[in-house]
Amino acid sequence: MSVPTSSAGDATGSKEMPSSKGYRIMKTPSLNKGLAFTEMEREELGLKGLIPSATMTLDSQVKMTILEFRRQSSPLDKYVFLQSLQDAHSTLYYAVLSRHTSECMPFVYTPVVGEACQKFSQIYRHTPQGLYLSFEDRGKLRSILDNWPENDIRAIVFTDGERILGLGDQGLDGMGIPIGKLALYTACGGVPPSQCLPVSLDVGTNNEDKLNDPFYIGLRRRRVTGPEYDAFVAEFIEAAVDKYGRSVMLQFEDFGNKNAFRLLERWQNEVCCFNDDIQxxxxxxxxxxxxxxxxxxxxxxxxxxxxxxxxxxxxxxxxxxxxxxxxxxxxxxxxxxxxxxxxxxxxxxxxxxxxxxxxxxxxxxxxxxxxxxxxxxxxxxxxxxxxxxxxxxxxxxxxxxxxxxxxxxxxxxxxxxxxxxxxxxxxxxxxxxxxxxxxxxxxxxxxxxxxxxxxxxxxxxxNAYIFPGVGLAAVACGATQITDLDMYIAAKALAETISKDRLDASCVYPRLDDIREVSVKVALAIVKNKYATGHASVLPQPLDLEAHIRSVTYEPRY
CATH class of the missing domain: 3.40.50.720 (NAD(P)-binding Rossmann-like Domain)
Structure with a gap:
């Protein structure tokens, strides 16, 4: 596709895309390196003048960023700071999360993600971080999936926002949970971010505060229930499998009790899925x-x-x-x-x-x-x-x-x-x-x-001790099903990673800063079971499963 060279607006006020290749690279989070672009890259990519003359390594960027993160005045400010970083410079974002996991995780997921969901409409950033599928678009979900720029999606976390943590119905504002969960899939499990897709199934909300909030960005109606609801969920699952394949992993997240067990029972033997709140x-x-x-x-x-x-x-x-x-x-x-x-x-x-x-x-x-x-x-x-x-x-x-x-x-x-x-x-x-x-x-x-x-x-x-390893396993072997046996095996593998010094302090979980290695151990145990039970689609089976798992993990680097 040719890129228009003019930046002038037309009669309706719309603007054409800028012609500068360098500018577009800087605005693409997965391509942006900030001050880490070399002199040669700045010349070849048309970046001269768009960034200051200094250069900086990824290590230096991480050190500078974590200092700025620590200067944020409130937990929600730290959450917004990290989200803004993800929107602008994803490699740096994942490098910060991977190297400062225990410090940053509370501001990516629990407990701060709860407040972030309550205020999601107010802090909403306009850079797409996932897909918002409205009930009003039923019948069109398969074509809407084509609007997402990545086609090789391996892991989807999706919610209808009805039971967000212990906070209840947050409607579309519950999207903060899939976004946070998939960030941890990458930071803690090494699942490539380009293969992850957060999804909100917006079927309305029964939260009166949301419905009465003039700035609420979700569908303004009471929750869809019954056969129409089931058909909408089914349309999404079938559309995802049709577009991304039988081995795309679908994680149910924060569905209400009346739907969570029923939907898991309905789909767990048909597609590669699990419910993180339950399993x-x-x-x-x-x-x-x-x-x-x-x-x-x-x-x-x-x-x-x-x-x-x-x-x-x-x-x-x-x-x-x-x-x-x-x-x-x-x-x-x-x-x-x-x-x-x-x-x-x-x-x-x-x-x-x-x-x-x-x-x-x-x-x-x-x-x-x-x-x-x-x-x-x-x-x-x-x-x-x-x-x-x-x-x-x-x-x-x-x-x-x-x-x-x-x-x-x-x-x-x-x-x-x-x-x-x-x-x-x-x-x-x-x-x-x-x-x-x-x-x-x-x-x-x-x-x-x-x-x-x-x-x-x-x-x-x-749960970050488990679900990133489950996701990594599913991606590594192309799992076609996730079972209770997988979860039992994952639990045993996690228990085996607890060191003596942690037990001496009465702690029954490993250090969060070791979570990347923990996720590899969890994934390895599950992958062995997937091949043993015939639920793996990456064939033939690799000779060295751990080496194979490590070969598919994402490392944030330039």
Whole structure:
């Protein structure tokens, strides 16, 4: 296509594209190097005069950028700074994330992404970071996919924005989640950014604040439901598979409970898909449980679990724990579920309530007496592991933690609700009320704690330990399906990466700064299973799987 040479506007006020090749390169995030362009490149690409005369290496750019990042005045300012960097200079963006992962991750994903989603319409940047597919465009989704500039898409994260973290319905503003997740696919897993596509399925919102906000950028209508909703989701999935192939990985993200389980069940055997809230959260939680055995002396099959919260995260973790116990013992899944109890807003999930329970809770409706509250449940059931996925801040109070400590010498206290403000307890509270005995993990990051002269590192059960490795595995072998076995294998691989010094600090997760290597280990375990089960499409099987995985990973460099 020829590029117009005139920059004059026409009668309607529109402007033609600038003719300068250098200018267009500088405006293309994946091509822009900023001051790292060499003298020869500046001459050959028409960059002279467009940038100052100084040159700078990528290393120097990263150092300068992280200093500027640290000068931002608020968490949201840091989020916007990183998003602006991604819009303008993607190589530098991923270099910063890769080299300063633990420092930057909270401002790319949890906890700050929650505030970013609440304010997404106000901070919306006009550079396309993904596709916004409106219900009003049903019947046209396949052709709309052609508007995205990249054709070799391997990983898609998509949401309808109905259940964003613990914040509820955010409508189109939930797009911050797919954008953040795929940034971590690249930074933490090495999935090439050109192969990633964030998608918002805009089916409206029931959030009155959004509907009444004059600056809300989403569809102004109440949520589509029923057969029309299912048909719209199906049209998108089928369009994506048609355009990108059978092995494109589709990650469901932050769908409401009433749709999440149903859609996963509908599609998991037909396309390469998984639900991170159900399966990714489950795998990272299971990894923490498996990794805690050296501290507690209790293997997963001998724990007694109590969940506060029985939504998609809770049910997903519970089912994967039962599957793990099944794999470890050979007992039936039904028998393995008997070690797991759940508490929802109406009290203990039990057989007496079966007629009123949602489908995903029924497997855990055991024949036990109903109890109305958490403390009574802990006293009655005597669990050794307490897992919070309730978004009820401070619900693990002193009496609950003390009772857990009476049940086990080293109780597992996993306060996994996001963002930080929703955590069931803080690590300081868990360590203090258990007299340092608790093995604690959270969903969002907390600072290390000192208690009675001992340093404790609270483990963050961050899904980023799992989903980038899953994505890398899917890309590396062309996976055609993702199964519960893959998630169990991923959890075991993650647990095996925990170093002795982390365990000495009662931490059941590896360092976030090691996450690229962790993702390779997770991916390798999954890829081995994909070839063993016939769910890989990259054939013939490479002789050295780890070398193959490393060969397809993206490294931010010029």
């Amino acid at each position: 990714g959260t489950a795998a990272v939680a299971l990894a923490g449980i498996l990794g805690s055995t050296p501290l507690t002396g209790i293997p997963v099959e001998h724990h007694r679990f109590l969940f506060l919260g029985a939504g998609e995260a809770g049910a997903g973790i519970a089912e994967l724990i039962a599957y793990a116990v099944h794999c470890e013992t050979g007992e039936s899944i039904e028998e393995c579920r008997k070690h797991i109890f759940m508490l929802d807003s109406k009290g203990l999930v039990c057989k007496a309530r079966a007629s009123d329970l949602q489908h995903h809770k029924l497997p855990f409706a055991h024949d036990v007496d109903h109890v109305p509250d958490l403390l009574t449940a802990v006293r009655t059931l005597k669990p050794t592991a307490l897992i919070g996925v309730s978004t009820l801040a401070k619900s693990f109070d002193q009496a609950v933690i003390e009772e857990m400590s009476a049940n086990s010498a080293r109780p597992l206290i996993f306060a996994l609700s996001n963002p930080t403000s929703k955590a069931e307890c803080t690590p300081q509270e868990a360590y203090q009320w258990s007299d340092g005995a608790a093995v604690y993990a959270s969903g969002s990051p907390f600072e290390p704690v000192e208690y009675k002269g001992k340093a404790y590192i609270p483990g963050q059960g961050n």
